[in-house]
Amino acid sequence: MHKSSADTIARFTDLLMDAVCMVDVDGRFVFVSAACERIFGYTPQEMVGMRMIDLVAPADRERTLAAARAIMDGQPNSRFENRYVRKDGQLVYIMWSARWSEADQLRVAVAHDVTASKQAERMQYTLYAISEAAHASDDLPALFQRIHRIIGTMLPASGFAVALRDEQGKGLRFAYHVHAGGGAVPHALARWLGEEVLRGGAPVLLTPATMALAPPSVQAAAGAEPDCWIGVPLTTTQGDIGVLLLQGGDAPGQAGYTDQEQELLTFVSSQVATAIHRQQLHSMLRFMAQHDELTQLPNRRLFLDRLQMALARAQRHQGQMALLFIDLNKFKQVNDEHGHDCGDELLREVARRLKRCVRESDTVARLGGDEFVIIVEEVLVADDALRIVEKIHQVLAAPMRLGVGVSLAATASIGVAHYPEHGDDIHQLMRQADQAMYVSKLQETHPG
Numbered sequence: 001m002h003k004s005s006a007d008t009i010a011r012f013t014d015l016l017m018d019a020v021c022m023v024d025v026d027g028r029f030v031f032v033s034a035a036c037e038r039i040f041g042y043t044p045q046e047m048v049g050m051r052m053i054d055l056v057a058p059a060d061r062e063r064t065l066a067a068a069r070a071i072m073d074g075q076p077n078s079r080f081e082n083r084y085v086r087k088d089g090q091l092v093y094i095m096w097s098a099r100w101s102e103a104d105q106l107r108v109a110v111a112h113d114v115t116a117s118k119q120a121e122r123m124q125y126t127l128y129a130i131s132e133a134a135h136a137s138d139d140l141p142a143l144f145q146r147i148h149r150i151i152g153t154m155l156p157a158s159g160f161a162v163a164l165r166d167e168q169g170k171g172l173r174f175a176y177h178v179h180a181g182g183g184a185v186p187h188a189l190a191r192w193l194g195e196e197v198l199r200g201g202a203p204v205l206l207t208p209a210t211m212a213l214a215p216p217s218v219q220a221a222a223g224a225e226p227d228c229w230i231g232v233p234l235t236t237t238q239g240d241i242g243v244l245l246l247q248g249g250d251a252p253g254q255a256g257y258t259d260q261e262q263e264l265l266t267f268v269s270s271q272v273a274t275a276i277h278r279q280q281l282h283s284m285l286r287f288m289a290q291h292d293e294l295t296q297l298p299n300r301r302l303f304l305d306r307l308q309m310a311l312a313r314a315q316r317h318q319g320q321m322a323l324l325f326i327d328l329n330k331f332k333q334v335n336d337e338h339g340h341d342c343g344d345e346l347l348r349e350v351a352r353r354l355k356r357c358v359r360e361s362d363t364v365a366r367l368g369g370d371e372f373v374i375i376v377e378e379v380l381v382a383d384d385a386l387r388i389v390e391k392i393h394q395v396l397a398a399p400m401r402l403g404v405g406v407s408l409a410a411t412a413s414i415g416v417a418h419y420p421e422h423g424d425d426i427h428q429l430m431r432q433a434d435q436a437m438y439v440s441k442l443q444e445t446h447p448g
């Protein structure tokens with residue numbers, strides 16, 4: 001070709017938005033057009049002579065080499081996609097159109113940067129996945145795990161945490177915190193960053209350069225941890241409900257977070273906040289449907305479920321269990337003499353004391369009025385339940401301070417049913433415990 005027309009073609013090639021590249025049989029760039037600098041971050045002078053495969057994202061190298069071999073075997077490809085690592089460390093998504101020139105022994109290819117549309121696609125997928133997760137999760141821990149997994153596909157992170165405002169709306173409570181290294185306790189830096197984000201109501205990108213913002217004690221506590229973090233507020237229509245924190249990957253040489261990554265996280269954070277808020281409301285409604293409002297103990301419905309499950313467990317393991325029916329004596333008098341509020345406080349205190357008489361795994365429930373029940377699991381001998389009955393009488397006998405100047409002790413009538421001795425279904429056991437309680441009440445009210 002005449003030199004001046006070759007120069008003209010090269011000039012036009014440089015005007016193209018897509019990059020034209022030529023790669024020799026050894027896989028080295030021998031020509032790249034000007035657009036390469038915009039796409040890959042290297043000047044044409046820097047790129048010529050470099051091995052194409054060295055610029056490809058490691059995860060995409062194997063299939064890129066396979067595609068290059070196929071092209072060199074005479075199979076042109078007009079839609080091959082892979083990712084390159086730019087000079088600044090960012091990933092770019094490229095759609096290639098390439099063919100092999102046998103005469104020149106060169107691969108001639110056009111690179112079209114599809115990063116923006118890939119990111120939009122990814123963002124849409126992420127938003128969709130988060131809203132799916134909100135529907136599919138039964139509780140908050142399950143939702144946090146799903147969100148962690150989804151965001152992990154979008155941004156690298158060695159640590160991931162969700163901190164929510166506590167009930168009083170003042171401090172932060174780490175509701176979820178996972179570190180790739182296995183540690184789960186949020187260290188001082190995460191807590192400080194969370195509080196900063198909440199105070200400012202805006203995202204914070206913490207890099208080695210901005211680390212000096214943290215108080216010296218926090219910097220010292222961070223120690224050798226990688227010090228690149230993004231913190232974004234979780235904002236709903238009700239205001240900021242908490243903070244989402246991401247700690248940079250700790251792979252050697254891994255670049256810290258960028259402003260773009262912070263924007264990305266900020267963009268999805270409102271969807272995350274909505275999902276969490278929705279799940280919080282669900283959990284609250286579920287709790288209200290299953291618990292007694294006054295004492296916060298399980299109500300009759302949850303008690304019946306638990307009893308059914310406890311019985312099934314005992315049957316499966318050939319174990320024993322006990323059911324206690326507890327009815328306060330002369331409770332009406334408390335209301336009549338000291339007022340309903342005082343009666344309420346006594347019921348709350350009785351609930352607290354009953355819980356102290358059994359293990360965490362046992363169930364203390366309020367059936368209504370002054371009637372409580374306890375499911376005691378893994379009973380070894382009948383005496384176990386009797387010991388608990390004794391303990392209940394003791395704890396109720398200690399005076400309870402119920403408001404100004406009122407101090408009362410309570411007494412109760414207690415009936416016990418044992419599985420398997422008194423029946424093998426919940427109705428038989430409940431009948432037995434109720435009758436035993438009634439007998440005890442008669443003895444209390446008509447001694448002798």
Ligand SMILES: Nc1nc2c(ncn2[C@@H]2O[C@H](COP(=O)(O)OP(=O)(O)OP(=O)(O)O)[C@@H](O)[C@H]2O)c(=O)[nH]1
Nearest residue numbers: 294327328329330331332333335340343344369370
């Ligand atoms: N303060 C308060 N009182 C309640 C509540 N629910 C039921 N009560 C009252 O509890 C009292 C229960 O009355 P009873 O079943 O006769 O109980 P008691 O006085 O202990 O009678 P005995 O069991 O025979 O000793 C009633 O006066 C109810 O109005 C509540 O949530 N708060």
